[in-house]
Amino acid sequence: MAAQSSLPALDTADTPFGLHSVCRTLSQANATLQRFAWLGDQLAVAVWTRQTREAETIYQQPGHHTLSCYIDGGYRTERQRMPGIYGAPKRLCALPGDHESRWWVRGHMHFMHFYFLPEHFARGAVRELDREPREITLADRTYFEDERIAALCRALANEDWTDPAGLLRSNETAHEVLSQLLRSQGVLRSGAKPKGGLSVATRRRLRDYIDAHLDTCLTLGELADLACLSEYHLARMFRASFGKPPHAWIAAQRLDRARILLRDTALPVAQVAAQCGYADASHFNHRFRDAFGAAPNMYRQALRQ
Secondary structure, eight states: OOOOTTOGGGGSTTSTTOTTOHHHHHHHTTEEEEEEEEEETTEEEEEEEEEEEEEEEEEEOOSSEEEEEEEEEOTTOEETTSTTOBOOTTOEEEEOTTOEEEEEEEEEEEEEEEEEOHHHHHHHHHHHSOOOGGGEEEOOEEEEOOHHHHHHHHHHHHSOTTSHHHHHHHHHHHHHHHHHHHHHHEEEOTTOOOOSSOOHHHHHHHHHHHHHTTTSOOOHHHHHHHHTSOHHHHHHHHHHHHSSOHHHHHHHHHHHHHHHHHHHOOOOHHHHHHHTTOSSHHHHHHHHHHHHSSOHHHHHHHHHO
16 A cells, blocks of 8 residues: 555655654555544654565654554564564654664554653653753653553554544644653652742742642743742743643643543533633634644533534
């Protein structure tokens, strides 16, 4: 089966995540792209097949993180620095954006790739690990096993990405994969000793305060007073410790809260908007559609199908 002609980005410098991306490397090898989709939030997923007697594949600092899950085959594929350790269905590989690796690819492979950016780990580091984004990265792991992550990958691979509802469900699944990866494969950066930024106590105080007041109109001055800093210094140090400037962090937290409320409650959209700090349902609809490509009601319906 030839690569789908509806994916011209794979033949240009606009390949997902750039010139050195894993996706581009595979497209220039003898791999066949079966399916590809952007899931929103700069998350992407692809299903590949490969059949070769023997070929070498080299990845050189692709700039984005990759999670690979074997669907079928891979029994004779190995990483050169790990001879004698082979792939198999359900086995996973985590490849950080700054990694370099060489692989011997042999026989048949059918596998799924999940592509995401280092910034996706940044918010999770603060939210789920209580660490600064500068401290955490994705581990470089070859052929590890994790039944929960493998099951989520299979769910992603089996979803209909051409269906708007399927795409929304895939976005939700992708966020769950990110959370699981962060907790099981997130590691401290080697030699990372971040300078500047907020103290741990101040970062926690700001994070918790924002969470507790998402339904209000938060201001930079309000946060600066809480941190006992000038607005200028708070803005600079907040970005260092949270990975985003204050307004962008707050906007992302509002959307996350809205997504959870739509998924887990039966609250009317107007009440969800109010609890997440949007001026009205119309403003909420606009922001949510920009972020997820669908209106809140459609998102809710898709997750409940």
